[in-house]
Amino acid sequence: MRRIVRCRIVCIEILLHSIMHKEKLLKKFGEKVKLKRAELKLSQEELAFKCGFDRTYISLVERGLRNTSLSNLSILAEGLNTTISSLTKDL
Numbered sequence: 001m002r003r004i005v006r007c008r009i010v011c012i013e014i015l016l017h018s019i020m021h022k023e024k025l026l027k028k029f030g031e032k033v034k035l036k037r038a039e040l041k042l043s044q045e046e047l048a049f050k051c052g053f054d055r056t057y058i059s060l061v062e063r064g065l066r067n068t069s070l071s072n073l074s075i076l077a078e079g080l081n082t083t084i085s086s087l088t089k090d091l
Contacts, residue, residue: 031062037058
């Protein structure tokens, strides 16, 4: 019985670690997008228009609340006049 409880505790700890890592990753990515957008002196609305996204989508990405797909990452990189590798470097 103790072994089962211990296994469940370890599983929960692994899951929580994974969730926390994902949140940090999305936050760091969002900060990079926001920084690049600011360098280009674009508003969220202007970037969204350029990419064909809604402004709220850009806002969610920048705040680390949206996990963007690879195809949207490509569109976002193009809208920011950069590459996917530049946006994801050192994450």
